[in-house]
Amino acid sequence: MLILYTILFLLLGGAVLSLLLGSRPAALYTAAGSVIAASVMGFTFSLQLLLAGVTLSGQLPIPLPLGSCLFTVDPPAAVFLLPVFLISGLAALILPSRMMGLNAGIGDQLAYGRHCFFFCTLVLGMVLVLTAADAVFFLISWEVMSLAPFFLLSAHDKDGKERYAAWIYLVAAHLGVLPLLMLFADMSVEAGASGFYALAAHGAWKKPGLLFVLALVGFGVKIGLFPLHVWMPESYPAAPGHVAAVLSGAMVNLGLYGIIRVILLLGPPEIWWAYLLMAVGGVTGVLGIFFAMAQSRLKRVLAYSSAENMGIICLALGSGLLAMLHRADLASVLFLGGALLHMWNHAVFKSLYFIGASHISHSTGTTTINHLGGLHKRMPFAGACTAVASASLAGAPPFNGFMSELLLYAGFVAGALATAGTDSNLLFWAGLFTLGGIAGFSLLCFARVYGLVFLGAPRSSVVLQGQSAGSDWRFVMGLLTALCLVMSLAAPRLFLTLQPALFSFSANIGLPLPLLSEDSFAHVAGLLGNVAIGCVFLSTVLLALFLYRRSLAKRHPAETGLTWDCGYRFPTARMQYTGGGFAEFPAGLLRAILRPRIDQPGLSASDNPFPRAAAARFESPDWAAELWREKLFNKISRLAGKAKIIQQGVVNLYILYILVALLAALVWALGWPS
């Protein structure tokens, strides 16, 4: 536990020191150094813990108003700590150049110290959330972790849109804490103590279903479950690269950790919890990828895709619970292991993509797909790394996204085989169909995004401002790309690393044992090993083809010319397919779900004989966000507007209010029977 305290101290020290250093660049390096040191220590610490499968506990004698500073690092927490440390460390590597690059174009002094303070606080908050063993302490850490990104997002607070993005983030984070407050307050009052051990030892809860729904809603805001995902597409694009990587690669997983922890605390799960998780996960995945497909800006696509991947993980988690309840051993291992492996994989390829997108937006000034194109000629390294990230996101072998989705598909079939003849059989078929649809559409989405942004010809002149990334960015992107490939080939070993966490989960969930068996793990590791061999075989065939192609090219060297395009001799970059064009057919087919707004002016009779200039507009707004705004926020703001009558600005009136309040208090104190 000493190591954990050292890590926390390093992060806190880095935060305070960089705040004291103010606007000097030394603040950036201090913060980066402390986060990197803490991450290296933390990564090795959590890896050792996970491999050994032990649980560590400790307590700090810091007085809290309620509850106590209890720490516990058990295998499930270690599983989530690993991506937190990895992504935070890599993000900290690019923090100095990113922040100094931000300043270069603006001219006003950005408060480096403030940004670094909140960055270190964010990492600190994440570590605390994962290691807290007391409900009150958990909530405090959750608040710390949720508040820090607000300050990180508002780096450019002169820009109205960025202020709006930070504002939406704050509203969503705070509204999400409300169910958590209710949940933990209820649990602590009922159990009589707020420590997680006391809560776990409490026997049967009075209303476990209500508690589970509260947890799902509260943590679902952080994960991005539909319809609570509406803050993600607004906030993620406003975050600078390193912050977006940490938000999407590390912070979003903490919601998952919360759900898993609450399930472990609530005792034996009921079957409708699994149904609910599967349903919510499936809907989020499907709607997330449909919305992602129709967006016109790169970072919004990535935000929706984060929601989609979290939906897949929730679907896997729910299916795993269902398999456990049916005592389907192999299926449970496949689902739960697949969910955690997908969480790891998603952290790696999503943060890689966000860093690449941030590099694009930083050098060209835009992330609108219709203004980009042909970028990989300007930034070949970033292009190659983003290609690997796109292939991973689309679930193509031999990258890591395919490995975790493979486990889920195999899990659905194994689950269907194990529950043959019952109603859950149909649920597994439906889950398989949903996952297949999500995978198919994510291939469409990321082929669209990568193809239109990086390939082809430049659609506007901003592309010419694109430039290659600096060496620290290249290092981080290259490392994450290499991880995508290595994590795929090493998937059997990674899966076996998850074994202690899965055993711990099954031991504490409250169902009669044995739930998972050793040879299921061996079986799944064998499956992953076979697939890894297949990926190696595929790479060998590819290499052989490449060498053959090269020998052919030596004999018949290539010529260059214009794009043939079936014989058209004057192609321009404006003739290329646009983002809207690519998404038009699918969005039209799915218009009942997506509700796109298509504004296509027709010809009118008064246009005789020559039609005038017109404009067409194709928009895919987030109808969930619009519903929230109309039904909830606008109503509240109207009510609040009516309450403005209290504020007249006249001091005499305010003194009258104070008098009335004092009189009422006096009456209450005197006249109320005690």
Place this chain on the structure above:
Amino acid sequence: MTAQLASSIFCVLLSFLLAPLLIGVINRVKARMGGRQGRPLLQLYFDINKLLRKAPVYSHTTSWVFQAGPMLALATAVCAVCIMPYSGFSAPYAFEGDFVMLAGLFALGRLGLILAALDTGSAFEGMGAAREALFSAFAEPVFFLGLAVLAHASGSMSISNMISSVSAEAWSSNWSLYLLLILSFFLLLLTENCRIPVDDPNTHLELTMIHEVMVLDHSGPELAFVEYAAALKLWAFSLLISGVLLPLPYNPLFTPEGALGPYGFLGIAVNALCSLLVVFLIGIFVGLMESLMARLRMDRVPQVLTLAGSFAGLAALALWRA
């Protein structure tokens, strides 16, 4: 090297050799239905040979992605053929869960061709890429559902075991399941291999192209790779359908150790010949369909895929109630 492994590898080599012949058969059927003599049966071999000896022309707009796409398509098609078994045999690269690998390989090949098409910066190829991405997005869940139903019916997650469990006994007890699966897989074959009614492999009109328009700019060896990969993909799908279709009685060709079983070389030859015969019959059927039907309007194509999905869903229901 056991006899089983040797015969599996032999079957794979046979597939590599005969795949272009299937395309030749389809084209010959279409020509004869149209009252023409038609091109030689071995035309695709001649074409591939000619293309490999030509110098390609690349566009200024393209990059390494344009050259990598066809190589990816061919490599994944080669690996996919290594997973597909003939009836009664097991594929050389078979394991529990290989059906997901099959779908993943097809997805990777498709991704390579789509990105190569978008790399040319032309409106035509972008259109083909968009359409191909959309129709395969609809086809993917249907493919998974069909394979999963087959896995459930056979009780195993390996395609080789799934196909060898489709015996005359299984057909007689559960014929509706296999019939529905065949219909679903056949519609998927038409979609994934760009045959009528989903796509027309012969025209070059904007209205009627998906796959052809994606590969417009490829020339020389790249085009050879693309054509051969398309032939291999069609062969793989036809093998899948022939595996589900052939109600051969359950005759183990090999002992559990992998040595030659009681039927010897004759059994192996008969099984392989039956599979090949059914594959070429499927080719003839595809050729007949191409001659007797026109390509559907573009927005009807998702309805074809919904039909395939319904067949697979009905097959799942048939299994649930069985």
